[in-house]
Amino acid sequence: MQRLIELTHLNKKFGNRTILHDISLTVNRGEIVGLIGPSGSGKTTTIKTMLGMEKANQGTALVLGKQMPNRKVLGNIGYMAQSDALYESLNAKENLKFFGEMKGVTSKQLQKEITHVSSVVNLTSSLNQRVSNYSGGMKRRLSLAIALLGHPELLILDEPTVGIDPALRRQIWHELINLRNQGQGILITTHVMDETELTDRVALLLHGDVIAFASPQELEKQYGVPTIEDVFLKAEKEED
Numbered sequence: 001m002q003r004l005i006e007l008t009h010l011n012k013k014f015g016n017r018t019i020l021h022d023i024s025l026t027v028n029r030g031e032i033v034g035l036i037g038p039s040g041s042g043k044t045t046t047i048k049t050m051l052g053m054e055k056a057n058q059g060t061a062l063v064l065g066k067q068m069p070n071r072k073v074l075g076n077i078g079y080m081a082q083s084d085a086l087y088e089s090l091n092a093k094e095n096l097k098f099f100g101e102m103k104g105v106t107s108k109q110l111q112k113e114i115t116h117v118s119s120v121v122n123l124t125s126s127l128n129q130r131v132s133n134y135s136g137g138m139k140r141r142l143s144l145a146i147a148l149l150g151h152p153e154l155l156i157l158d159e160p161t162v163g164i165d166p167a168l169r170r171q172i173w174h175e176l177i178n179l180r181n182q183g184q185g186i187l188i189t190t191h192v193m194d195e196t197e198l199t200d201r202v203a204l205l206l207h208g209d210v211i212a213f214a215s216p217q218e219l220e221k222q223y224g225v226p227t228i229e230d231v232f233l234k235a236e237k238e239e240d
């Protein structure tokens with residue numbers, strides 16, 4: 001399947017407040033799609049609705065061709081939520097083992113994968129430390145490592161690089177680009193504008209609407225500005 005995510009005219013209300021007006025968005029195999037927008041614009045709600053954690057009022061959300069929640073599809077997704085869901089009383093390695101086994105990774109393969117994903121997020125030397133003693137940034141990195149386990153065909157990452165230093169951020173992007181080149185599809189939300197330059201397509205979310213969706217280069221051309229940050233500032237001004 002080529003199309004990994006397909007959102008069509010998604011509308012979501014909380015009470016009588018409309019949070020998502022009319023969201024249409026696709027993520028294909030072998031592409032990184034960035035979802036950017038100011039705080040409160042609806043990025044997390046878009047993700048939760050597509051995953052079936054929130055119910056849409058209108059529109060459809062297909063993930064790997066299926067409407068969520070769907071247990072089988074969940075097994076093929078690496079989802080990193082905005083808040084970490086880790087076992088604090090276990091150490092990092094035990095967390096990785098637990099989630100890897102849940103995803104059905106065989107024990108021989110799991111050992112190899114744990115070594116790889118922990119080196120991607122620079123946690124190799126802290127694997128035996130209890131997660132309750134981890135810093136916020138270390139917990140984010142562990143959550144990302146867990147999302148990468150099992151080579152899921154789709155990664156949905158909600159702010160994966162918050163609290164992560166620039167050098168490690170670069171290393172993580174290097175891995176995401178590798179995975180994209182191997183055919184995985186990635187949806188990523190971020191506040192770091194220069195990260196969006198590394199995506200294949202960017203969706204600009206403003207007040208619950210996708211106001212632009214194209215490659216960073218196309219958007220910069222369309223808005224006549226040199227960076228995505230400028231695109232964003234200009235788009236925000238035009239909308240207000």
Ligand SMILES: Nc1ncnc2c1ncn2[C@@H]1O[C@H](COP(=O)(O)OP(=O)(O)OP(=O)(O)O)[C@@H](O)[C@H]1O
Nearest residue numbers: 014015019037038039040041042043044045046082
């Ligand atoms: N369960 C909920 N009930 C009521 N309102 C909610 C709920 N979840 C989110 N909202 C509201 O929906 C709006 C969008 O929130 P959302 O978390 O999707 O934004 P976001 O773009 O992810 O923001 P941030 O970048 O700060 O994470 C906000 O105004 C928020 O207060």
